Amino acid sequence: MKKSAKILAVIILAAVIYSLIPVTCLYLKNDPVQYTNDQAADKLKANMGEFFEFIVTSDCHSGLALDDSASLKSIRHMNREKRFQKAPIDFVEITGDVSFRGSAWDYRIFNGIRSLIKMPVICAMGNHDNDGDGPNLFKKYIGKDEMSFSNRNSYFIVLNNIVGDLTEKQFAYLEEELKKSLAYRHRFIFTHKPPISPYQQSWYRPELSPWAYAFMKLCEKYRVDIVFTGHEHMFKNGNYGGVRYVTSGGGGIIPHIPAGDGGFLHYTVVRVYGDYVDYEVRRIFPPLWEFFAYYMWKDVFYFLKAALF
Numbered sequence: 001m002k003k004s005a006k007i008l009a010v011i012i013l014a015a016v017i018y019s020l021i022p023v024t025c026l027y028l029k030n031d032p033v034q035y036t037n038d039q040a041a042d043k044l045k046a047n048m049g050e051f052f053e054f055i056v057t058s059d060c061h062s063g064l065a066l067d068d069s070a071s072l073k074s075i076r077h078m079n080r081e082k083r084f085q086k087a088p089i090d091f092v093e094i095t096g097d098v099s100f101r102g103s104a105w106d107y108r109i110f111n112g113i114r115s116l117i118k119m120p121v122i123c124a125m126g127n128h129d130n131d132g133d134g135p136n137l138f139k140k141y142i143g144k145d146e147m148s149f150s151n152r153n154s155y156f157i158v159l160n161n162i163v164g165d166l167t168e169k170q171f172a173y174l175e176e177e178l179k180k181s182l183a184y185r186h187r188f189i190f191t192h193k194p195p196i197s198p199y200q201q202s203w204y205r206p207e208l209s210p211w212a213y214a215f216m217k218l219c220e221k222y223r224v225d226i227v228f229t230g231h232e233h234m235f236k237n238g239n240y241g242g243v244r245y246v247t248s249g250g251g252g253i254i255p256h257i258p259a260g261d262g263g264f265l266h267y268t269v270v271r272v273y274g275d276y277v278d279y280e281v282r283r284i285f286p287p288l289w290e291f292f293a294y295y296m297w298k299d300v301f302y303f304l305k306a307a308l309f
């Protein structure tokens with residue numbers, strides 16, 4: 001092997017080892033203090049003014065090294081968002097599947113990951129957060145699975161739809177909350193499963209369920225600005241009935257969907273400037289060791305599939 005090739009190989013190997021350091025430190029870290037959704041929302045009460053931002057992510061699926069390593073890299077970028085100095089970033093919303101499979105280990109690791117986010121974090125419940133002893137652990141580490149809170153000129157509703165449905169009681173609750181939200185300039189909903197599949201090639205077809213139609217009609221009636229979801233491990237957005245639907249489910253889990261279709265590590269930054277609301281997706285390059293272990297091969301697979309079949 002030529003000397004230059006050897007030097008390059010050593011540099012790449014060193015960079016790969018370096019990219020493993022954050023996740024190793026996470027596993028050696030002592031348990032940080034836990035806090036609940038209510039405690040996070042309390043921190044927003046003193047916020048004033050009509051210009052702010054918040055971050056939405058989902059499906060970090062904590063507890064698996066591949067996912068945790070990617071989440072940590074994503075968090076590093078989130079914490080650096082403030083460098084743009086445009087508006088305060090008030091909070092981070094994780095729209096469910098914070099744990100890999102709802103185990104005590106998963107929640108413990110999630111608590112460590114959450115503690116690294118420099119903004120208050122509010123979470124919705126995902127279907128995997130309910131696995132095993134998940135419901136008790138969710139209560140312990142996160143608190144309520146349904147809640148509402150206000151921040152400046154906006155109202156936020158967190159819903160639990162992990163079974164892929166909403167009960168009549170939940171619809172009544174949602175409508176009451178939407179009525180309250182009319183006193184605010186903007187309203188946003190955070191829930192795990194989207195009411196309409198953002199990806200036509202997905203096996204997930206919620207739009208065939210009665211709850212999805214009723215939910216979307218309610219959002220249209222009360223002029224919801226954006227419904228944020230996860231569940232599908234990708235970024236995809238759409239506009240139906242004047243309501244924007246954003247699926248931002250690439251918060252750490254290794255995505256199986258092609259990168260070109262939205263299957264990449266990312267989070268979404270939402271900007272509220274008075275009457276105006278928009279968002280940007282931030283695509284994050286995965287940790288180098290993970291790129292070589294998984295991401296690279298995924299896209300090689302899809303490239304070959306497209307080229308050969």
Ligand SMILES: [Fe+2]
Nearest residue numbers: 059097231253
């Ligand atoms: Fe998920």
